[in-house]
Amino acid sequence: MQGLRTTRAVNALGRASHGRLHTASPSILSLSLRPQRSLSSQTGPSRPQNAVSLSRLGVSARSLQARRHASSSSSSSSESLSKTPLYDLHLAHGAKMVPFGGFHMPVQYSGLSVSQSHAFTREHASLFDVGHMVQRVFSGPGAAAFLQRVTPSNLEALQPHRSTLSCLLHSDGSGGIVDDTVITRLDETKFYVVTNAACRDKDNAYFDAEMTKWNSGHKDQEVTQEQLNGWGLVALQGPEAAAILASILDDPETVNLEKLYFGQSVYGKVKMRGMQISSPLLISRGGYTGEDGFEISIPEDETVHVTEALLSAGGPERVQFAGLGARDSLRLEAGMCLYGHDLDDSTSPVEAGLSWIIPKERRTPDAGFHGAEKIASQITPKSKGGAGVQRRRVGFVVEGAPAREGAKIQGDGNEIGVVTSGCPSPTLGKNIAMGYVKDGFHKAGTEVEVLVRGKPRKAVVTKMPFVQTKYWKGTAPA
Structure with a gap:
């Protein structure tokens, strides 16, 4: 057999x-x-x-x-x-x-x-x-x-x-x-x-x-x-x-x-x-x-x-x-991303910061794939007449103790999101995390707080990847 x-x-x-x-x-x-x-x-x-x-x-x-x-x-x-x-x-x-x-x-x-x-x-x-x-x-x-x-x-x-x-x-x-x-x-x-x-x-x-x-x-x-x-x-x-x-x-x-x-x-x-x-x-x-x-x-x-x-x-x-x-x-x-944590059945590609996997010719309501109308409206921001998104996946660097999955994120005194993955970074010697925040708090450099064991810890929205990738593209890693 x-x-x-x-x-x-x-x-x-x-x-x-x-x-x-x-x-x-x-x-x-x-x-x-x-x-x-x-x-x-x-x-x-x-x-x-x-x-x-x-x-x-x-x-x-x-x-x-x-x-x-x-x-x-x-x-x-x-x-x-x-x-x-x-x-x-x-x-x-x-x-x-x-x-x-x-x-x-x-x-x-x-x-x-x-x-x-x-x-x-x-x-x-x-x-x-x-x-x-x-x-x-x-x-x-x-x-x-x-x-x-x-x-x-x-x-x-x-x-x-x-x-x-x-x-x-x-x-x-x-x-x-x-x-x-x-x-x-x-x-x-x-x-x-x-x-x-x-x-x-x-x-x-x-x-x-x-x-x-x-x-x-x-x-x-x-x-x-x-x-x-x-x-x-x-x-x-x-x-x-x-x-x-x-x-x-x-x-x-x-x-x-x-x-x-x-x-x-x-x-x-x-x-x-x-x-x-x-x-x-x-x-x-x-x-x-x-x-x-x-x-x-x-x-x-x-x-x-x-x-x-x-x-x-x-x-x-x-x-x-x-x-x-x-x-x-x-x-x-x-x-x-890790499915079941950073992605799930309720997450759209746009919310997850994965719009780049959708080619331009497929970003229309009539593109023919499941959810095309919803996703096309999300890709177009509110400022341009689209629906935009209410939340976005971002990275963080967290001070003090590491933030784990489920930790609440606060901004301007209100709850604005949740951590979906987090650990100490052996390469950087810092605590890093990934999660979703309310639209408007997603820009790199935005200061927020993450509740770690009930105690607020300072965190900064950070561009990903946290460590430069080294994919082989011919002349140099990229």
Whole structure:
């Protein structure tokens, strides 16, 4: 059955000389970066070996409640959790495992604290397991038009081997976001879509309903969907990522990393253990940390071998595993959203500061995607006759104690918003946060107060990303 599943998945992806993918922003636990002094392994009837208490890592009850609400597949029962292909390798490297998005996932490793792992990524390279994400392939003559119906993206104009950050929108016209995603055009009739693990059940129901409606009304433009269940997905992130990956490429001239820019992908083979050569792997330049890096989609039976090759190529002084804890603080420094916290069903792309994902030609009431009329009115500010928005997503630098999710924001003596993500920034040595404020308080430099444990703390609205991104765009990081 494994061989059959792999063959079907390979056919779905349409292996060719070129292609691309890019993972969507994965749902990551909102973790504390205070020193972890009691991370001893615990065992029990419902806890896997090397599991660690979420409360010890500073995961708030609000975070867990939001995550459980986002997906019924997220469960604390070890019997109901799935495992990525790298599960045993994580344990061998001293991973502390937690339930997340319906999977056993590593939150950190015994060799480094969360903040140390964060710094290691910025200085060298880290390898993240994102195999819990949902990898989908939509195929058929109507694939582009269908995806343009459920997202605000112009996918008919998207070139092969390119991707776009996007979001799934509710069909009720509210403009609310079902999930955030990245969509890659593989060829004229095939698109690769990665969605969040914690939204798996919700997204499955959404796509099933939308495809049923689409196919019933477009007999000559039918669309099919296949999930690449069991496939591995790893993210190699950091300034040494390119050199590490290049050292194991089977044909570095064919896969020229110098000319593989941010947002592009290519198929390439790598040298695995014993000098065996892998299948063609879809290698994407991008990531969720703000660093230069790559995300690699791998057949299930090769995931461990490819991952071990990457770890061996760099050595522990250049590349190490990193978990959900470091991934969360890295993405917050990069100003990236986390679904279920910074985005949800009631949030529109305009409120979330994501208007840039909507191309100009799609910013009209009759653009044809769900919620187009509402979103078009929000894009146009009140001063120009539009509806504008009542709230906006912004970043903050907070004095004193760090502001966590749920902290109230005050301005001019009134409550004006709420924090949706927050942590100490290991890179900046400051407390950073993200949240929504009333329109008018969103400009950089605006001084506000955040209630931390009932005590007002000074905060300043700050442009994001908090830390300069280092995406590879050819001549210099950008």
